[in-house]
Amino acid sequence: MSKQSVRDVDVRGKRVLLRVDFNVPLDKLGNVTEDARIRASLPTIHHLLDHGAVVIAVSHLGRPDGKVVERLRMAPVAQRLSMLLGQPVHAVQDIVGAPAQAAAKVLRPGEVLLLENVRFDLREEKNDPDFARELAGLADVYVNDAFGTAHRAHATTVGVAAYLPAYAGLLMERELAMLGQLLERPERPFVVLIGGAKVSDKLKVLENLLDRCDRLLVGGGMANTFLRAQGYELGKSLVEEDRVADAKRILAQSSDKVLLPVDVLVADRVDAGAAAQIVAADAIPPDMLAVDIGPRTVERFRTAIVRAKTLFWNGPMGIFEIAPFASGTRAVAELVGKVRGTTVVGGGDSVAALEQLGYAGKVTHVSTGGGASLEFLEGRVLPGVATLRDRAEG
Ligand code: ADP
């Protein structure tokens, strides 16, 4: 079911409560060190301002757990937003109550207010109805652009929608379209490239995508559990013994679709200075552990990746945080960057790897939702999406 967005509502002269994801990294002094999430919300904010709305933005920042934490105040974020928008952004040190109401009331169309960190109030994460009603009272319309928080049922992601007409922001709309396309009508061949640490984190995603894709390429730590399922010895590698049965089942179900590593980089410890060598996947020495996929595996994956018309990638191919173990992830990122079809990358560490290696600009869509994108691809309906108005099917 597709959702209505800011493009479906006349916001002229209206007060819009805009849930954004401004949960940006800060340094020890509370300065914004990386503003990608703020920039990701700009299209929606510009759209609302250009159409004569008052924007009352609200976000969480860090984990203050319901208390006021000085270094998690929104003021530095308001400053950065103001710089990016090229206009003043009013900031208040309140979320609800008289001062917030007063600050919201004086705004004129085209102006922006940023409320205080919403997780300073315990009632946010409890999805408290009174808190939600108070927040909703600041505005006429609710827009949710915080896809990265849409898997949480909080007051600003779910509760307020009980009191206001609720629409998707442009970022939310794009996330739903890009990820939805993977589940609904992927152009074929559809290739899923999955890695990262553990099978257990991704089992539901694997199962939901397995039937829908044409090829499933498995790398990273999670491949070890699949190699074990084939009866290989893994030495000191990360293996989830309690998931071997799941891996066996997946292999039995679709062995023709699944490609596993045929060689790996092994190291004697997880350290840049470790002794490391490439070995066949069935010849991992007992005192070593697999830390990356090997070059023959990259070649094996290459053919499938470059032919893809749709590709989804989640999870690094190795312990990419350690430079000598990043070659497999880098090689795969380069290949994904060359795909002519639609490429979508999701997952916190996957996106970090893509950015660190300089390939973020080469893919069609980098999802801003780590946990949210995975839950979406598990086939779950995210609570923060369910509350948005449906588009009439026609
Ligand atoms: P994402 O956040 O993109 O969903 P994950 O959190 O599942 O990805 O996995 C990322 C982590 O997996 C990284 O910290 C990386 O070091 C780790 N990892 C990748 N390959 C291995 C491996 N062979 N052994 C142990 N850890 C690995």
Ligand code: MG
């Ligand atoms: Mg992760």
